[in-house]
Amino acid sequence: MRDFPVSLLASPGTQVPLCLMAARHLRYTIALIMALTAMLSPHFLMAENLRIGIVGLDSSHSEQFTLRLNDPANPSHIPGARVVAAYAGGSPDLPESANRVAGFTATLKDKYGVQILGSITEVCAAVDAVMILSVDGRPHLAQVREVLLSGKPFFLDKPVAASLKDIVEIYKAAEAAKVPFFSASAMRWYPGVIEVATAETTPALAAISYGPAPILPFHPDLYFYGIHPAEALFTVMGSGCLEVRRTASAASSVVTGRWEGDRLGTLHAIHALPMGSPNYKLTRFGQKGVVEQKNQGDYTPLLREIIKFFQSRQPPVTRAQTLEIYAFLEAAEQSKSQNGKPISLRDVLRKAGAPEEWLPEAPPAPKS
Structure with a gap:
């Protein structure tokens, strides 16, 4: 031309x-x-201007997540997002919440420049994505419903709720609203846990995970802190747990899950250890040998996953994975009340209102 x-x-x-x-x-x-x-596009979130809102300033996570996002000088700083608004919340009847909310609120406001707003609705209007970090699982369903009205993606901190029924309702509501979210323990991405989980390409024959599980009022006794060693156990064993048995004392509980292929995963929940105890350990039994967890981790890898999720709207943990873990914990609660009787995860999910298509496989009939 x-x-x-x-x-x-x-x-x-x-x-x-x-x-x-x-x-x-x-x-x-x-x-x-x-x-x-x-x-x-409703999915468009610029990596460098992602505005984060927090619901619930009664957990150390609110401070720890904010310092990693808002302080560029922090060695664990994660670029691409900033906490800009928060709703304090809090549960007056729960000391673990009531005694800490004022301190964390002041820290976020005065040290990190976060705007403290008077409602969840106001927070949602000011941000691109939300982290629900309330330490108490009881208000989570109501808080989620308010966030869903905004259509913003959100991360829901542990425990997902204070009952399996509420957890199922949260997933139903999010699916109906077509709003993506996920919930996970930080231990899923601890380097030591990942090293154990990936030690062999074949599934683990068995695994043992132990850690602190102090009992928090108003919650099933493994939901609040037992979720951490339980999620580490599932990170190694994968999905496919069929049923659970539990032996319990005042000091500890031993929960044994039977997976497909007669693989066994054991959670040793130590009730005598306090919140914040670093005593976690994971052991994998594989076809080639035994591998033990050598190191721990912190919140940084989890927070990286949260930010990637907010940018992509693709959850790193699925609904099925999370429901199976909480069904495991719920089945353990029921087994305890029934003197160690094996409890099917399928049954507890059905009783909690999970749709048929969400249910895991039924355990095979016992051999005669």
């Missing part, structure tokens, strides 16, 4: 090839269309 000179209106007497001018115009038009399309 031949080049034909044309005059530029902005610069009389200046001439440029017509094809070059057309190419520039085309590139500009394409770039403008792409930018407008991205800005109009």
Whole structure:
């Protein structure tokens, strides 16, 4: 194609090839269309200006997550997002909440410049994504329902709720609203846990996970802190737990799950250890040998997963994975009340209102 000179209106007497001018115009038009399309998309979240809101300032997670996002000088700083607004919340009848909410609220406001707002609705209106971090699982269902009205993606901290029924209702509500979310323990991404989980390419024959499980009022006794060693156990064993037996004392509980293929996973929940105890350990029994957890971790890998999720809207942990873990904990509660009787995860999920398509496989009938 031949080049034909044309005059530029902005610069009389200046001439440029017509094809070059057309190419520039085309590139500009394409770039403008792409930018407008991205800005109009509900899934568009710029990596460098992601605004995060927090619901619940009664957990150390509110402080620890915020310092990693808002303090660039912190060695564990995670770029791409910033906490800009929060709703304090709190549970007056739960000391673990009531005694800490004022301190964490002051820290976020005064040290990290977070705007403290008077409602969840106000927080949702000011942000791109939400982290529900209330230490008490009881208000989570009501808090989730308010966040769902905004359509914003959210992370829901442990415990998902204070009952398996509420957990199922949360997933139902989120699915109906078509709003993505996930919940997970930070231990799922501890380097030591991942090292044990990936020690062999074949499934673990068995595993033992132990850790603190202090009992918190108003919650099933393994939900609050027992979720951490339980999630580590499932990170190694994978899905497919069929039934659970539990032996319990005042000091500890031993919960044994039977997986498909007669694989056994054991949770040793130590009730005598306090919150914040670092005494976690995971052991995997595989076809090639035994592998033990050598190191721990912190909140940083989990928070990286949260930010990636907010940007992509693709949860790193599925509904089925999370429901199975809490069904495991619920089955353990029921087994305890029935003197160690084996309890089916399928049965506890059905009783909690889970749809049939959400239920795991039924345990095979006992051999005669």
